[in-house]
Structure formats: C-alpha cells, structure tokens
Amino acid sequence: MHRWRKGVMEGLRQYLRAGEIAARVREEAARRVEAGLPVLELCEWVESRIRELGGAPAFPCNISINEVAAHYTPVIGDELRVPEDAVVKIDLGVHVDGYIADTAVTVDLSGKWQPLLEAVREALDKALQTVKPGARFAETGRVIAETIEKYGFRPIVNLGGHSLGRYRIHAGESIPNMYDPSVRGRYRAAAAYAIEPFGTNGEGLVYEGEQVTIYALIRTSLRRRLEPVGRKLLQAIHERFRTLPFTERWLSDVVEDVDVLRRWLRRLSKMGYLVSYPVLIERGGGVVAQFEHTVVITDEGDVIVTTASRS
DSSP: OOOOOTTHHHHHHHHHHHHHHHHHHHHHHHHHOOTTOBHHHHHHHHHHHHHHTTOEEEEEEEEEETTEEEOOOOOTTOOOBOOTTOEEEEEEEEEETTEEEEEEEEEESSSTTHHHHHHHHHHHHHHHTTOSTTOBHHHHHHHHHHHHHHTTOEEOTTOEEEEEBTTBSSOSOEEESSOOTTOOOBOOTTEEEEEOOEEESSOSOEEEEEEEEEEEEOOOSOSSOOOHHHHHHHHHHHHHHTTSOBOGGGGTTTSOOHHHHHHHHHHHHHTTSEEEEEEEEETTOOOEEEOBEEEEEOTTSOEEETTSOOO
C-alpha cells in the first residue's frame, strides 16, 4: 500500500477507477471510427458508455479531424460525418467523484499517416518515462520535441500537457511539447498530470477558429441582474458540471430553444461567467495526431499510468 497523505489514498482509488473506464472507452471508440460515421453519434456513444461503466464525462468528447487539433465536439443537430481517409483524434475524459483521467488516441483511416502517428505515440511513451517527483517539465518537452522531429514532423508548440485537480481539468501547471529551458515547473508527488504530445506535418502552431462548442464555468456570483433564463442556465451549469467543461448538448433540457440556448451561452461568456474554448486548427493546414495518458505520482515516487493497462 502506498503511503499517501491523509485523504489522498481515496483520491488514488478514484483516479484508478476513472483511468480504467477511460482506457476501455478509448479503445472501444477507436474501433468504431469509420468513414461516414456521424461525429455526433460517436460522441454521444462515448459519453453514454462512460456513464454506463460507472464514471461521468469530465468534458465533452472531442472529435478533431485532420487539421483540427482540439476542442471540437458536435453541437445539437450536428451533421458532420467522418470523411474518407481522415485522421481522427478522440480525446475523452472520465471523472469519478471529481478525480479525472484524460486520454486521447488517433485513428488513421487511410494508413498513409502511420509515420506521424508512430512519432507521436513514441513521443508519449518516452515522455512518460520522464515523469517522476522533482523532474522538470522542460525535460518532458525536450523528449517530446526530439522524438517527433526525429521522424521529420513538428510538435505543436502552443499545445501541451497539464496538471489535473479535483473537478479541474487544467489545474494551473503546463507541460510543454517543446524544449524551453525557462520552464521551471517540476513534477510533484501525490499529483496528477495529463501528458499529451501533438505532432503535425504543418507549421507546428494552432490558432483559434471562430467556432466555439465547449464552455466552462468560471464564476457564479451575479454581478448584475440577469433574466430568468440566464439565471436558470447558470444554476444548471453549476449544479451539473461545477468547473468542468460542458457543451450545449448537455443543456438542451434546460433551454429547449437551441437558438436561445446558444445566444445565452455566448452572452454569459462575454459577461465573464463562462470561459469559451474555440476550436483549435493547425496554422499551416497540416494533419495533426495526438496521443495522451494521465499519470498519478505517489509519495514513494512510483508512477501509475491511469489510462493504460497495469500489471
């Protein structure tokens, strides 16, 4: 039994359970990807499967295709289908009582992007070997960049891994996908981290697109009077998701008129109650691959990869 500080052992059990569910759903979802599959159908299946296995989605399932790197989840009535020969990234999160396992996989339907996928998969494997108490985040970034570049591709330098907290998908620390000696952060015992290299044949940078499909709550105190629909929406968001990301699909029972719902989400974001997550797109139009695992570091220095098989 690991000697964890008081109260953290329970968190470890929850992380492990979330990781088991995440790993299973990730692999099952990857096998479902095929040309013509409605993206909405895949996302709803992932989120339903997580609940069926005893977890809850930590954020909306992201299905990012080709040059789209992250933050795309289908909206209500979304008609997007997986294109022929697509490179499809599935990024999903599971939480059990707020303890989060974050994981991702890339599927190449054409087979011609296997070198890119191998580069990013190897970068993740090697990056995980750098995760131990006291090790610098910068070393993880160096390993990721060198591995992807060895294959002739570029890491996406303005995306990276992050620390995880209870009900917090981004808990304040960032782990780079490039070597930056000015990054002073170090891994801590009894903490959780998502390690997620992205690689591309493009420029290695993403920009924010115009579309927003994901939001998160950042404040609940009312600074001004809101119409009843706004108050009702904020209350539902707080009760259902706390500070975890969500999508309009999860609120269709609160505000049934889709146009009204979207208008209020945008309004609450502009007013500072919500943060919005625009879809991220590779600047050079390059194809993007992503792989991700969550790790939990024990006080004894052992590393548990919560979204991979464990002996």
